[in-house]
Amino acid sequence: MRKQISDAARLRVTLLDLDPAPWRIIEVPLSMTFKGLHEAIQAAFLWFDCHLWEFDVADRCYSLPLDGDQGLERTYNASTARLTKLRDSGISEFLYIYDMGDNWEHHVEVLDLFDMPAGARLPAFIDGKWRRPPEDVGGVPGFEMFLEAMADPKHEDHDDLFDWYGKPFDAQDIEPEIVKVQMGRLASMRRPKK
Structure with a gap:
């Protein structure tokens, strides 16, 4: 067979x-x-x-x-x-x-x-x-900066990036x-x- x-x-x-x-x-x-x-x-x-x-x-x-x-x-x-x-x-x-x-x-x-x-x-x-990085975040360096800013509400880019992404970033979901x-x-x- x-x-x-x-x-x-x-x-x-x-x-x-x-x-x-x-x-x-x-x-x-x-x-x-x-x-x-x-x-x-x-x-x-x-x-x-x-x-x-x-x-x-x-x-x-x-x-x-x-x-x-x-x-x-x-x-x-x-x-x-x-x-x-x-x-x-x-x-x-x-x-x-x-x-x-x-x-x-x-x-x-x-x-x-x-x-x-x-x-x-x-x-x-x-x-x-x-979770994968957001589209158009700027590659690995941009993603690292994005994570840093999203994790710190006092970061100078936090509000802009939160508005750009539209919600909190949950890396586990x-x-x-x-x-x-x-x-x-x-x-x-x-x-x-x-």
Whole structure:
């Protein structure tokens, strides 16, 4: 009897250069494209998907082609490249970069490859900890200043940053209910395996 080839992956995505480092564990079908993985990571971290992004996988850059892109580095189309590459090439880790200005680097680790049960709805959120920084906060240095000002009501920037963010920053609340709804929306757009 022929062994079935794994068709899904469990991934741990960790936002680098922060302490504590926000992380999420998600499960995705390997038939998904890198663009689909981008959407799943956006949903898992509740990013707003309003900036450029790319994957750096085994010395290849996957992103969306830009009009007039004359970059020196060849970019592969993330809309057509599938995650089966991870399984077929034995890739166990890679980078996802979101927002080239703030430069949020995420380390993506393949924790497991498995056979997706019939009727399974992926992608799915499994676990996570620590809220990600606000969009457009200014990268790691800006986030550190933001945390300092938000924690001290006497800080000269406290009121402005509180107004900008709109509420207290709770580093422990990753809003799992919203994450699950967002991931469920992505899963419902995919055809279930028969």
